[in-house]
Amino acid sequence: MSPRTNGAAQKIQIRGLHKSFGPKVVLDGLDLDVAVGESVVVIGGSGTGKSVLLKCILGLLTPDSGSIKIDGEEVVGLGSRDRDRVLRKFGMLFQNAALFDSLPVWENVAFGLIQGEGMDRTDAKKVAIEKLAAVGMTAEVGELSPAELSGGMRKRVGLARAIATAPEIIFFDEPTTGLDPIMGDVINDLIVKCVQELGATTLSITHDMASARKIAHRVAMLYDGKIIWAGPVANIDGSGNDYVDQFIHGRAEGPIQMQVRAD
Amino acid sequence: MPILQPIGRTFLIFLATAGRLSLFAANGLSHSVRPPIYMRLITRQMIDIGYYSLPVDGSTAIFTGMVLALQSYTGFARFAAESAIPNVVVVSITRELGPVLAGLMVAGRVGAAMAAEIGTMRVTEQIDALDTLATNPFKYLVAPRLIAGITTLPLLVFVADIIGVFGGYVVSIYKLGFNPSIYLKNTIDFVEVEDVASGLVKAAVFGFLITLMGCYHGYNSKGGAQGVGAATTNAVVSASILILCFNYFITEMFFAR
Numbered sequence: 001m002s003p004r005t006n007g008a009a010q011k012i013q014i015r016g017l018h019k020s021f022g023p024k025v026v027l028d029g030l031d032l033d034v035a036v037g038e039s040v041v042v043i044g045g046s047g048t049g050k051s052v053l054l055k056c057i058l059g060l061l062t063p064d065s066g067s068i069k070i071d072g073e074e075v076v077g078l079g080s081r082d083r084d085r086v087l088r089k090f091g092m093l094f095q096n097a098a099l100f101d102s103l104p105v106w107e108n109v110a111f112g113l114i115q116g117e118g119m120d121r122t123d124a125k126k127v128a129i130e131k132l133a134a135v136g137m138t139a140e141v142g143e144l145s146p147a148e149l150s151g152g153m154r155k156r157v158g159l160a161r162a163i164a165t166a167p168e169i170i171f172f173d174e175p176t177t178g179l180d181p182i183m184g185d186v187i188n189d190l191i192v193k194c195v196q197e198l199g200a201t202t203l204s205i206t207h208d209m210a211s212a213r214k215i216a217h218r219v220a221m222l223y224d225g226k227i228i229w230a231g232p233v234a235n236i237d238g239s240g241n242d243y244v245d246q247f248i249h250g251r252a253e254g255p256i257q258m259q260v261r262a263d
Numbered sequence: 264m265p266i267l268q269p270i271g272r273t274f275l276i277f278l279a280t281a282g283r284l285s286l287f288a289a290n291g292l293s294h295s296v297r298p299p300i301y302m303r304l305i306t307r308q309m310i311d312i313g314y315y316s317l318p319v320d321g322s323t324a325i326f327t328g329m330v331l332a333l334q335s336y337t338g339f340a341r342f343a344a345e346s347a348i349p350n351v352v353v354v355s356i357t358r359e360l361g362p363v364l365a366g367l368m369v370a371g372r373v374g375a376a377m378a379a380e381i382g383t384m385r386v387t388e389q390i391d392a393l394d395t396l397a398t399n400p401f402k403y404l405v406a407p408r409l410i411a412g413i414t415t416l417p418l419l420v421f422v423a424d425i426i427g428v429f430g431g432y433v434v435s436i437y438k439l440g441f442n443p444s445i446y447l448k449n450t451i452d453f454v455e456v457e458d459v460a461s462g463l464v465k466a467a468v469f470g471f472l473i474t475l476m477g478c479y480h481g482y483n484s485k486g487g488a489q490g491v492g493a494a495t496t497n498a499v500v501s502a503s504i505l506i507l508c509f510n511y512f513i514t515e516m517f518f519a520r
């Protein structure tokens with residue numbers, strides 16, 4: 001089912017990415033490819049640097065070294081005008097939604113349309129309400145302020161905002177965390193639909209294996225600053241990689257040691 | 264020489280901060296003059312800074328004008344120079360007390376709120392989100408505030424000038440027994456364009472400093488609620504000190520010739 005064939009155009013190509021915060025090494029020579037129209041899911045323990053990876057690609061964090069190419073164009077160290085142009089290809093759902101709390105919900109969703117594409121406010125509101133409906137929210141919710149929403153509702157609004165401009169590349173940072181199982185599945189379907197209908201390339205982060213199996217063409221596991229395994233989602237149960245096995249079955253025993261002891 | 268080390272380090276930190284601040288200011292200003300200009304956001308900031316500061320601004324001004332008349336009276340009576348009160352009131356208010364007190368009050372009110380708002384946006388990743396929506400945070404957050412600060416403070420100070428002079432007038436007429444028309448005539452004859460103009464220039468500079476400090480400290484805040492709290496304090500303290508410092512230099516520029 002993966003559209004990826006050898007030699008297909010790479011939408012995102014990351015080589016040797018390093019990022020540290022002070023003495024703490026988070027990404028340590030990470031390589032990752034995402035083909036055009038492909039949906040890649042990155043899995044990995046909490047605090048392994050999955051969100052940092054997305055922020056490096058978006059240029060919100062500056063990598064210490066390494067190369068990130070979007071459509072073959074190097075984006076590390078890009079000037080502000082070129083960066084603006086590249087960013088227009090992206091939509092991003094932040095882990096904590098990061099809604100603008102000074103704006104009503106609908107304006108959050110319409111933000112990229114109004115500010116980025118200069119769309120008329122009335123038209124943008126119509127689109128925003130459609131997108132809200134796509135994530136299971138009514139037009140009335142559009143008039144609320146983000147502070148009046150529950151955590152799961154905020155996540156869905158963040159999702160609606162990420163897809164509102166129909167971007168070429170969409171990043172989802174834990175799209176189903178904090179949602180009930182049914183809404184989680186609605187969101188999974190929505191992500192699949194984005195890939196199929198918009199032809200978007202997506203890079204998602206999740207801890208939810210059911211979600212990963214549903215939305216991923218390919219799964220990549222991040223551990224210790226590197227991608228230690230990547231392969232088609234169908235192979236995930238027979239990866240032969242102890243780390244992946246431990247992670248997908250959620251076992252406390254295995255090669256990955258959680259630092260829970262005080263010693 | 265271990266005593267020199269901390270001095271040197273402090274000096275280097277000071278230079279680094281001054282450099283970062285200058286870059287921040289230059290970036291903010293350059294976005295203020297390049298399109299697109301967000302009129303909607305500027306208007307909102309102007310209302311926030313100007314309109315909602317009017318009560319604070321007015322009450323500060325009126326009591327200052329009143330106390331100025333009273334103090335001058337008790338002092339000048341010793342030299343039988345009471346007739347100079349209208350002159351003292353109008354010059355002190357327009358040149359110094361109007362802009363400085365309005366500046367300090369607005370720094371406390373607006374600078375703090377700005378740092379808190381932008382700081383919260385920073386720590387909740389809203390600034391990152393702006394960026395990914397292809398909207399430059401300097402253009403969207405910093406520039407409208409700088410423009411609003413620079414243009415609104417002079418208006419506030421002009422209002423403060425009038426209210427302050429009025430405060431002095433009220434006390435002089437009703438408490439000190441001045442003749443109203445002579446008081447007004449003395450005031451108007453004595454005050455010069457340069458007195459008012461220097462005050463308004465100061466106000467514009469103070470407006471810039473207040474909004475710059477609010478934006479800078481908010482933008483660079485980190486570490487959750489505590490970081491935002493620190494940013495708020497720093498914004499108010501640094502703006503207040505800068506206001507007093509720049510006040511001296513602008514005064515020197517205008518009057519020390």
Ligand SMILES: Nc1ncnc2c1ncn2[C@@H]1O[C@H](COP(=O)(O)OP(=O)(O)OP(=O)(O)O)[C@@H](O)[C@H]1O
Pocket residue numbers: 021026044045046047048049050051052053095
């Ligand atoms: N701005 C920052 N400054 C300092 N350290 C940071 C910063 N951002 C992230 N880190 C550190 O980088 C590491 C990875 O963080 P990241 O948010 O990428 O984790 P994650 O893999 O997304 O985890 P989770 O699944 O819990 O969201 C963490 O140890 C965190 O402490």
Ligand SMILES: [Mg+2]
Pocket residue numbers: 050051052095173
């Ligand atoms: Mg994360």
